[in-house]
Amino acid sequence: MKGNPAILAALQQQLDNGGLWPQLTDYMLQESGLPGPRANLTLAGSFAKLFARPDVTETAWELISAWSQLTESEAKTGDPQEFLAFCAVWASGAHYAHAGRTRRGQAEERLQAAMNDGRWRLREAAAMGLQSLGEYDFALLRQLLDGWCVEATLLEQRAFVAALAHPPLLKAEANVLYCLELAAGIMEGIRSGGSGSADPDHFRVLSKGLEYSLSVFAASLPQPGFAMLRKYATSGDPRLIKIVKSNLGKTRLTKNYPDEVAGLLQLLTSC
Template sequence: MAGQKMMVMLFQQWVSDKEQWVELRDLLMKESNLPGPRVNLELSGNFAKHFAHPKLTETDWEFLNSWANLTEAEAGVNDPREFLPFCAVRALGAYYSYAEEEQQIMIQSIIKTAMNDSRWRMREASAMALQSIGEDGFALVRQLIDMWEKGANRLEQRAFVAALAHPPLLKKKENTLYCLQLATRIMESVGSGEVQYEDAEHFRVLSKGLEYSLSVFVASEPEEGFAMLEKFAKSRDIRMIKIVKSNLGKSRLSKKYALQVAEILDSLTIQERT
């Protein structure tokens, strides 16, 4: 792979020149690691950082939007072209805090569309974009989630917890408590049966997100976090029990908080016998 410094130089040289967009596209596709199981996250991160400033030109803006809106038909799953919208969505998240209000509204729409994309990498890009926004200011990402939470579908809920399960966002207790409260509401919606005609695949995606993200929140604020897990361990809903067990099995909890983990697992064993 070309050196990262060289990559940055090429970004700077090519992004603002429409005549060079083809070269940049070809470079990113070549270095994408696609097809393959793991996309080039380091390269996409460096690409995104290139746009984390307030001096985005109209050409830059046009460029990012043209890539962010590439559909699955144009950039399918595991095709090197998929790396282009993946990078663009991450970059728009990095730019968000510097953007004008009208641009922010457009970025919000792009991120929300990516949350619901059939391509799992695009859903990951939406969560990473929210993480970038949160790193610039937790209040910014909280504002977005608060705006979207009511009526959010399972894919959108998954994006929320995946984005927030990011240690740099959890350095302040108030931030983690917000995450725990949000996770509690999402878990309660799972157990309430409030969503009729649940899409099995969409629920699977949410469940996979909850199965690790809760442990990140709990590790940051164990007292409140274990109280949450204990509450949901008492559920008779096998889906919720699976989520709780998965989080208890994460090493970030099982190694440092073995006693608390064992107590909840014991209660689950007793419950299963009755």
């Protein structure tokens, strides 16, 4: 359905007419791809793009407000109802740059709640919403993340690096340098022991995010990227070393920068 003008027009009409919400909801549930291994990301992305503009009606905003509040007991992982919440969170991020102060505040609450949700798809929706924002206005995304970073939870930190490890955001050198700086701050937080008393499962989720995202940043800007990996390869912290080793195993690095990877692996062996 991606780019299908007729379907997108129908979705828009149903969004803006509360009387057609049952029809829209049924369509989204039927096409959700759930239960199943993969949700319908094409539909979700097209739905989110309908909110990437300033003239989103109050009716449409009210609908995704309701969908975003579907709890885990109402919309369990893998249930088609979860897809509604997923779409609402992603759409909130897509609308953020075009929204006024009130809606921005509401979108921020939804995104942060989703980052900390027990459902992994909702956490992914938050990252995708941030990516939609960043593709439109990276400076605004940076401003938002800078405001959140100081008191960010481990799951929020994971959302930050997952959102930033998105090639369309990494075309400008300044953007990549920002991503490396933010990631380094998170790594330093781990090294300083700030994560020591945290929920082990939340730390596992953060670690998994770091275990691939650093390689995306390094592949985009190799010199400072490998310098960061080298720094934490020699940190003596087994948690950070595990993160570095995982990144060094990614094809984006082993294929394009074999000498740099081999050098770091040798360094890890000698430490």
